[in-house]
Amino acid sequence: MLRPDLAPMPEQRVAELLCVSPKAELHVHIEGTLEPELIFALARRNGVTLPYADVESLRRAYAFTDLQSFLDLYYAGCDVLRTEQDFFDLAWAYFQRAAQDHVVRVEPFFDPQSHMARGVGFEVFMPAFIQAARRAQDELGLSVGWIVSVLRHLPEEDALQTLEAAETWLDHLIGIGLDSSERGNPPEKFARVFARARQLGLHAVAHAGEEGPPAYVRGALDVLHVERIDHGVRASEDPALMQRLAREQVPLTVCPLSNVRLCVVSDLAEHNLPQLLDAGLKVTVNSDDPAYFGGYVNDNLTQLFAAQPALGAPQAYALLRNSLEASFAADGDKALWIAQLDARWHAAGSAG
Ligand code: HPA
Numbered sequence: 001m002l003r004p005d006l007a008p009m010p011e012q013r014v015a016e017l018l019c020v021s022p023k024a025e026l027h028v029h030i031e032g033t034l035e036p037e038l039i040f041a042l043a044r045r046n047g048v049t050l051p052y053a054d055v056e057s058l059r060r061a062y063a064f065t066d067l068q069s070f071l072d073l074y075y076a077g078c079d080v081l082r083t084e085q086d087f088f089d090l091a092w093a094y095f096q097r098a099a100q101d102h103v104v105r106v107e108p109f110f111d112p113q114s115h116m117a118r119g120v121g122f123e124v125f126m127p128a129f130i131q132a133a134r135r136a137q138d139e140l141g142l143s144v145g146w147i148v149s150v151l152r153h154l155p156e157e158d159a160l161q162t163l164e165a166a167e168t169w170l171d172h173l174i175g176i177g178l179d180s181s182e183r184g185n186p187p188e189k190f191a192r193v194f195a196r197a198r199q200l201g202l203h204a205v206a207h208a209g210e211e212g213p214p215a216y217v218r219g220a221l222d223v224l225h226v227e228r229i230d231h232g233v234r235a236s237e238d239p240a241l242m243q244r245l246a247r248e249q250v251p252l253t254v255c256p257l258s259n260v261r262l263c264v265v266s267d268l269a270e271h272n273l274p275q276l277l278d279a280g281l282k283v284t285v286n287s288d289d290p291a292y293f294g295g296y297v298n299d300n301l302t303q304l305f306a307a308q309p310a311l312g313a314p315q316a317y318a319l320l321r322n323s324l325e326a327s328f329a330a331d332g333d334k335a336l337w338i339a340q341l342d343a344r345w346h347a348a349g350s351a352g
């Protein structure tokens with residue numbers, strides 16, 4: 001929703017408001033918040049030998065050419081996560097970082113299959129995630145809803161087994177997601193696992209239209225019955241799909257720095273987010289894998305706004321409000337956060 005009543009504001013003021021306003025982060029992979037420093041600390045703790053001499057040489061390897069080149073390093077990074085304490089340290093570090101960005105609600109993905117393949121099961125990571133989320137709520141006022149995500153490069157049978165293992169922890173999960181290598185792995189491959197998840201009362205989201213074609217966005221909506229599309233930027237290639245996304249107000253969780261780092265777009269100035277917003281889509285800005293892509297949610301917002309002169313106060317307000325509205329939090333919580341957002345912007349507007 002754009003607010004036409006906002007007084008014109010200098011660019012710097014918009015950037016400040018973007019940073020200090022309450023917001024929801026709806027597209028972040030907890031394993032993608034594993035900073036190189038923590039990779040080295042956990043490797044040391046667990047006696048794992050890394051193929052990099054130090055943090056700097058690992059960081060230098062983060063030069064990706066596409067989604068797969070990133071995923072190879074992302075899954076390799078996961079190998080240092082072995083114990084409940086490791087997963088707690090990972091999640092707690094991210095929650096503290098998110099709170100600095102005035103995130104009031106986060107719905108992080110986690111990839112069980114990337115851990116189960118190494119013999120690390122739900123009984124190791126779930127207690128850690130639950131404990132970290134509890135502490136985030138108590139100490140940071142940060143509300144957390146976990147999304148169990150299945151890997152699309154693996155067979156649906158694996159995903160069904162993963163969902164079955166997740167059922168024990170259902171009270172601590174809000175949704176199911178679909179991630180990993182998109183091309184050649186259409187949403188239709190996961191029809192049964194998403195049907196089962198929805199039967200269990202989970203919300204449904206899926207990565208679609210990041211590297212994959214607009215048809216994958218349609219498939220996610222029509223076959224998986226998802227409530228949000230993760231990425232979705234390639235929808236702009238299909239005018240009829242754009243009209244549908246606008247009409248149905250399907251939220252898109254867009255990740256600008258990720259799109260640049262994975263060569264989905266050439267640079268931030270070329271990103272189609274303004275076009276998506278202009279077409280009336282319910283767009284949100286998120287960080288995806290901030291430890292790998294060079295920025296958390298406020299970095300994504302401020303760098304995008306700095307690169308795109310067409311983005312100003314109305315778009316900033318819309319993106320923040322969309323994030324809160326598109327979350328799966330309780331209606332009462334959402335209403336409270338939106339009131340806090342409006343109070344911030346009202347004060348800014350009257351200050352001129
Ligand atoms: O950006 C992504 N796309 C697909 N799968 C992923 N897994 C972690 N990040 C991503």
Ligand SMILES: [Zn+2]
Pocket residue numbers: 027029179207230288
């Ligand atoms: Zn993602």
